[in-house]
Amino acid sequence: MxxxxxxxxxxxxxxxxxxxxxxxxxxxxxxxxxxxxxxxxxxxxxxxxxxxxxxxxxxxxxxxxxxxxxxxxxxxxxxxxxxxxxxxxxxxxIAMIFQEPMTSLNPVYKIGRQIAEAVQLHLKYDKRQAREHAINMLKLVGIPRAEEIVDEFPYQLSGGMRQRVMIAMAMAxxxxxxxxxxxxxxxxxxxxxxxxxxxxxxxxxxxxxxxxxxxxxxxxxxxxxxxxxxxxxxxxxxxxxxxxxxxxxxxxxxxxxxxxxxxxxxxxxxxxxxxxxxxxxxxxxxxxxxxxxxxxxxxxxxxxxxxxxxxxxxxxxxxxxxxxxxxxx
Amino acid sequence: MEAPLVEVKNLKKYFPKNKGLFGGKKFFVKAVDDVSFTIKKGETLGLxxxxxxxxxTTGRMLMRLLDPTEGQILFEGNEISSLNDNQIRDIRKEFQMVFQDPYASLNPRMKVSDIIAEPLIVHGYPKEKREERVQHLLEVVGLNAYHADRFPHEFSGGQRQRIGIARALAVNPKLIVADEPVSALDVSIQSQILNLLKDLQEEFNLTYLFIAHDLSVVEHISDRVGVMYLGKIVELADKDNLYKEPLHPYTKALLSAVPVPNPRLKRERIILTGDIPSPSNPPSGCTFHTRCPFAMEECKKVVPQLKEISDRHFVSCHLY
CATH class of the missing domain: 3.40.50.300 (P-loop containing nucleotide triphosphate hydrolases)
Known part of the structure; x- marks a missing residue:
């Protein structure tokens, strides 16, 4: 079973x-x-x-x-x-991905910070490690230019990219x-x-x-x-x-x-x-x-x-x- | 050969956009860029x-809700792209529209009877016959006469879409432009509306321009299908040809991307990389070359033309 x-x-x-x-x-x-x-x-x-x-x-x-x-x-x-x-x-x-990536990402925080938040909290990573992890996650979900995207805001990304960010966040x-x-x-x-x-x-x-x-x-x-x-x-x-x-x-x-x-x-x-x-x-x-x-x-x-x-x-x-x-x- | 009901020639719509606060350099979003097609009487063309x-945007220009930047729209051989507002109002009873969002396209302050009667009033339908006509229309679309005195909020999505269809039918149009008429509806309701549209087409000899993103829905309802990418038609063919033997790499990828409700079917999937480029800054040459698995040098430079490859099968691709 x-x-x-x-x-x-x-x-x-x-x-x-x-x-x-x-x-x-x-x-x-x-x-x-x-x-x-x-x-x-x-x-x-x-x-x-x-x-x-x-x-x-x-x-x-x-x-x-x-x-x-x-x-x-x-x-x-x-x-x-x-x-x-x-x-x-x-x-x-337990992680969750929502339907509308635009409304579930915080528009005033950079992508990297939003991914790092959960990582710092749960995996007890320090700031630098968390940022590194965020970049790795972005690469894992197939986002090009992950090192740059990590410092961008949700509005700068397309719908598909935002949903990838959501997945990166959920899987982090x-x-x-x-x-x-x-x-x-x-x-x-x-x-x-x-x-x-x-x-x-x-x-x-x-x-x-x-x-x-x-x-x-x-x-x-x-x-x-x-x-x-x-x-x-x-x-x-x-x-x-x-x-x-x-x-x-x-x-x-x-x-x-x-x-x-x-x-x-x-x-x-x-x-x-x-x-x-x-x-x-x-x-x-x-x-x-x-x-x-x-x-x-x-x-x-x-x-x-x-x-x-x-x-x-x-x-x-x-x-x-x-x-x-x-x-x- | 019978003259087509609608003929669209080299239609373009560029939306101007000013960069920066103080005007600066003007640039254009090429929403529709050189689109041509015809629709025969009684057929359904899917986009x-x-x-x-x-x-x-193409559908809205056909309705003359938007003015084309360039190009011609012929309706029964008459040029309608240059008519002024008054002239267009007279002829608009020949073509009506069904909108995507059945919540936003009905005025919440109007009773259903008033919503359906509005086009009748605009086009001078005799006042004494109006009520009868409204009740008849409600029955035609599968609602009841007693629904006439209710307001839109009392109806479900599917019922509202029926009201929208009744309104479009009110003035006996020849052409109905349906812009994503079922995409806001639940699966079990979608099929009801698709069946209704098919029945009405038979009964009133209607011609449809059916705009949708769902390929299975378009296949079900259309006779011919045009595939658009970044403001251009990349492939246009009879439904059977297009779905059985897609030629354009984009059509192939699009068809292979549709999830099929059959768990045993494992298909070879063409996964396109990257996102759709922005229409304000489309790639040079063939607009699809940035995502195309078969892109050649030529594709980056030369814009391909829509050519007839086999019988009534048009493709715009350098491979052919």
Whole structure:
């Protein structure tokens, strides 16, 4: 059995607002093993980003609160430790890459200083060593003229270069787990290819596990070993990447796969999932996908199904497979 | 041969930029630099390219939302690039636009019925038939008549894009310029809108200029595809030719860079080095030579021309 590095069990993160409680994450179970890349797929508002923020404990300044479930990193319960202990893990053992590199880099600090900050804190390097390390990291992520770039500001770099800087920063302390939240969504395809290539290389070399959050099924197929599909705050299906693409069980996963136009595929019409993604204030009763599901049954509208183990390492939350063994959560 | 609906000849758009506070030397951002293409009636021409390649600027010039610096735009054989504002307003009902951001392109203070009726008012549609027309349009794009009295914020992204499409259809245009109409939408909603655009094209015999960065989406919807790089069309061909036998090194790299949703498919990938150069200071000769794996001496000096290599397959590259 592979060594678990991150284990999220039945996580529930709710936001309180004037108009009531929004259950952004409501039953998410994800396990990431050592050195493995796990894709988390879902559409906007499905709770994939809130899940990652919960892991990093970055919800402090928001109305969001973890109300249930556990997050364990190398056997340590991240909810129970103090902020001081968390600070030793964050940016060190767990690093994160955000979607928009421009808004996540500080515009008034030089690139080198931003990379060095974490290095000085976690690896206890002195200023000169940290700067050296920053330059090495920049070279590692393929930035030309690293010695000069280290003294430049984020605005002087292009989008692809900024994302490389973000990766250099995240990888600077050789994290065991990298959480990448839509790392290439803001980039052009040729730049995206460069960045994905780089992430794959770095994770192999440093044996870093990646939790890759994305909505792009192409990126998932290319990068991931296992895939978690989320819908409306819940995990609806999880399996290895081949099973997800070749033998999906949940009607939402199926619909998602068929609705994407594929290169070289000739169809006149795309299969599409009817209706819209439900808004938090307008969550349907029972299974959240029931109103859009082509295989909907009566029970779906009344009761939410459990996440069940339907095959070896293949879980699915759907009433069509309710006779399987219950996943032990 | 039937005359094309739209003919664009040597279109250029240079945005002037002043360097320094006190004017100083003027220089130009060559957003679109010598672009020519035609669109036949009833077909969909896709324009793909990465950010800053000039695809949106081209679309906006076609709509006459921007004035071209040089070149001609012929619509049904009539020159429209030199018409003044009043003349253009009359003819603009023949071509309408669908915008990328369904949040920014609808006025939040207007009811849906007013948004869709606005082009009808501008183009003098009889007042008594207006309401009926709006309700009909809402149904055509898959919304309900009771949505007419709501405001844009009450709708999801996909529904808003449907409103934008209804507004574009209101005056029975011949051409619709769709600038990244699905890129802001979720995957499951994208396919709904793409299907809707295809259905409408059949029903109303529409012609599309479809601008997008997503190659799979463009392949799905287009008949012919033009690939742009730094303000120029580098390759233009029928969809099947372009995707099966791309000729230009940039098209090849672009196609190989698209992640394919099939985990078993391991493809040879051409990874381009470097970034897209700035259009304010494009490389000499072929603008792609700085990133091209096949660059020759000639490429640095001579600007390649768009040539017809095989049947209706145009490439601008010194290799051919």
């Amino acid at each position: 592979a060594e678990k590095i991150l284990e999220i069990k039945n996580l529930q993160t709710h936001f309180t607002s004037d108009s009531g409680v929004v259950k952004a994450v409501d039953g998410v179970t994800i396990t990431v093993n050592k050195g493995e890349t796990v894709g988390v797929v879902g559409e906007s508002g499905c709770g994939k980003s809130v899940t990652s923020l919960s892991v990093m404990r970055l919800l402090k300044d928001t109305p969001g609160k973890i109300v249930g479930g556990t997050i364990e990193f190398e056997g340590k319960n991240l909810e129970a430790i103090s902020e001081k202990e968390m600070r030793l893990i964050r940016g060190n053992e 302390c050789k994290p065991k787990l990298l959480i990448a939240d839509e790392p290439t969504t803001a980039l052009d395809v040729t730049i995206q290819a460069q960045i994905l290539d780089l992430m794959r290389k770095l994770s192999k070399e440093g044996d870093t596990a990646i939790m890759l959050i994305t909505h792009d099924l192409g990126v998932v197929a290319e990068m991931c070993d296992r895939v978690v599909v989320m819908y409306a705050g819940k995990v609806v299906e999880e399996a290895d990447v081949f099973t997800i693409f070749e033998n999906p069980k949940h009607p939402y996963t199926e619909g998602l796969l068929y609705s994407v136009p594929k290169l070289g595929q000739k169809v006149d019409r795309l299969d599409s999932i009817p209706g819209n993604v439900p808004t938090p204030s307008n969550m349907p009763e029972g299974c959240k996908f029931a109103p859009r599901c082509p295989k909907v049954m009566d029970i779906c509208r009344q009761q939410d199904p459990d996440l069940l183990l339907i095959d070896k390492e293949h879980t699915c939350r759907c009433w069509l497979y309710q006779n399987s063994e219950v996943l032990e959560v | 793909v390219g990465e950010s800053g390649c000039g695809k949106s």
